[in-house]
């Protein structure tokens with residue numbers, strides 16, 4: 016159990032690190048390119064490509080982090096109206112179904128990465144192997160799937176409450192809206 | 200009917216067999232590639248008495264140009280018009296068409312070389328076939344021109360000039376050779392960037408310049424003919440190999456006869472848009488013609504870039520290029 | 532096939548599955564059932580293609596800038612400054628929000644970026660003075676739509692290329708419809724403020740106003756740098772988003788010292804979280820689009836609907852209807868790219884002016900980004916404000932009605948688009 020928690024903590028730290036620095040890198044690249052062009056009439060050709068890699072990385076590596084924080088967007092209209100027991104049932108079914116779909120997506124996207132690997136395609140500016148970029152897609156789906164399984168598990172083990180993510184309880188059962196706390 | 204899922208080809212089913220193919224292009228309705236594919240589809244349908252039905256896809260719905268290349272490779276679509284620029288990061292030799300002042304100034308002469316070149320139709324084709332792409336023909340969509348906020352008629356005019364380009368190192372080198380500052384800029388921001396002077400110039404064939412309204416935000420267009428926007432008619436290699444002989448012959452014949460058709464089509468479109476641009480008095484654009492000496496001055500600067508191609512781009516030490524240069528010299 | 536897709540979508544959505552699941556699973560299932568010979572791998576490339584367009588980078592950057600400014604002092608100083616001038620006027624804050632969204636939308640060209648950059652600070656202020664969340668968010672989402680109508684509009688640039696229409700003419704033609712939308716929203720905001728009895732602040736004295744202005748001098752440099760930079764060509768609209776991060780950073784970290792540089796990764800992480808939640812949907816939407824396009828569903832439907840020789844009004848009504856439906860599921864820019872070529876020939880033979888058609892289409896696309904169930908602005912608002920989906924869309928009906936009314940005007944009076952040309 017202790018090992019498990021330690022691993023979880025390490026993964027969390029890695030996810031946080033990747034999300035933070037992907038955003039900071041995008042900012043650096045976009046600003047850097049504009050400043051460099053204005054001041055030195057030089058446009059670093061790699062800037063756009065690095066930003067685009069960072070956005071793909073942030074998007075897919077963010078899947079599990081957003082799942083942990085219960086921040087994936089869903090159309091909760093009917094769910095919000097449902098009684099506790101229904102929500103409890105759904106809180107087990109939905110993460111399970113979501114995890115299943117994400118694992119299927121991880122499988123097919125890893126096939127895609129393999130395909131790009133075999134094609135030998137490189138990126139246009141940096142001329143680095145293109146699969147470096149795409150490999151974050153299956154990893155993101157895989158970690159996301161694992162996190163949704165954990166979201167399911169916490170709802171199975173805790174009978175009295177509904178969790179939207181391992182770190183967040185259902186806002187429908189909260190007296191006050193302290194959701195803001197999760198943002199920032 | 201869902202437009203797909205029917206038996207397409209492979210084994211010959213004898214009489215009454217129908218063929219449903221997908222043909223994807225990098226351009227939209229009205230533009231050269233799309234019109235080409237439509238005409239191709241029409242001719243194949245007529246020749247086969249309705250047995251061959253080709254659905255033509257314009258750019259947009261099926262993703263980016265790179266995606267379309269992958270879709271051809273995987274056999275998701277059977278045919279594609281693609282420009283070698285978008286496969287240049289896989290089949291490096293294909294970047295050959297980005298070299299400036301390599302082909303003759305005349306598009307007609309260039310097209311004849313594209314038709315007959317062994318370097319392209321045999322050697323380059325083989326390199327593509329390693330990636331399941333068979334280029335059946337190469338054709339020009341028109342010569343590339345420079346549009347700019349100031350007059351560009353000699354290399355010195357490019358000094359400290361922000362030229363919007365693609366990001367490939369070869370293209371960057373080509374403009375650095377004139378002393379320009381190549382500036383990568385996404386297509387969707389280009390109109391605004393030209394309007395505000397964030398970048399000062401760009402290159403494209405005339406029909407595209409007119410279609411994208413770049414002449415509205417540029418004051419000069421230099422008839423540089425510095426290279427051609429070359430497109431290839433491509434098919435999935437395995438699919439093509441699996442066609443029965445009769446069908447393969449029909450495809451090959453149509454590809455060949457389309458060469459003249461597309462030459463006339465691009466000529467018509469580029470001439471019409473040139474008139475439109477000249478007649479747009481609200482957004483006047485001065486047309487700059489280059490003298491032979493001026494062309495020569497650009498060519499002198501552009502030639503050393505071929506060495507960069509040979510050493511840094513080519514995977515066969517520039518063999519395709521050297522053979523092509525011989526063929527060009529023989530034709531001129 | 533359409534039915535299968537819709538059933539999967541609707542069932543999964545109503546069960547409260549994360550929205551990325553129906554968007555990503557539906558195309559996959561369609562591949563399995565209807566295109567069994569194809570490799571489903573091909574859908575995977577679409578995920579990254581969907582989020583690669585360079586202009587989308589403006590979204591995380593404006594979120595980042597807004598996060599830095601709201602953590603620090605910049606946004607409060609700006610809002611206090613505005614409040615000291617309009618706080619005592621009925622509906623003043625709401626009209627200011629609409630105006631700020633219109634202006635910023637025009638500059639950034641991105642509806643999502645506007646939702647974040649203007650919406651984030653303005654929403655907090657609107658809540659503080661007594662607005663209910665759904666009405667505040669609805670105001671922000673819908674005012675941001677104008678971004679697609681006023682130059683430099685990405686929607687119009689794309690329409691211009693696809694149809695060969697002059698982009699300059701389109702830009703000019705979008706101005707009057709843009710102003711009509713703003714005025715309608717302003718009038719509605721004032722009426723709403725009266726009906727909901729939103730309390731007014733006391734009128735600030737000129738000396739108070741002077742104090743607020745002095746405090747806001749540096750923050751006011753922010754819009755000047757961003758707008759000035761774009762109009763002088765110093766940087767592109769997307770780069771302006773990056774420059775706004777730099778400006779916020781310098782102001783908060785070095786001048787006000789209200790944000791410590793060590794807090795930056797934490798702020799960036801919050802930005803990354805929101806970006807991911809929105810962009811997985813954009814990625815899924817692209818795969819969804821691919822399957823629909825591959826199966827040629829748009830062509831099939833429009834051929835049946837348009838028939839032969841339709842009248843101009845009928846074509847425009849169908850354009851409106853199809854763009855509205857299309858934008859329910861897919862990003863508006865993608866819808867323009869796919870549907871324009873399908874409707875364009877029929878519109879031309881019915882004698883519709885291509886510029887007028889462009890304005891109607893762009894207007895519909897703008898409306899589409901704010902209409903449920905698939906609306907990138909709704910997703911962005913839901914993610915940024917951390918509000919359940921229903922809460923976000925609850926207040927939108929009056930705005931959608933207003934926009935529909937204007938859309939009717941645009942269809943019947945082409946002078947509204949063509950007048951300035």
Ligand code: NA
Nearest residue numbers: 414417483484
């Ligand atoms: Na001009």
Ligand code: NA
Nearest residue numbers: 858899902905
């Ligand atoms: Na929508």
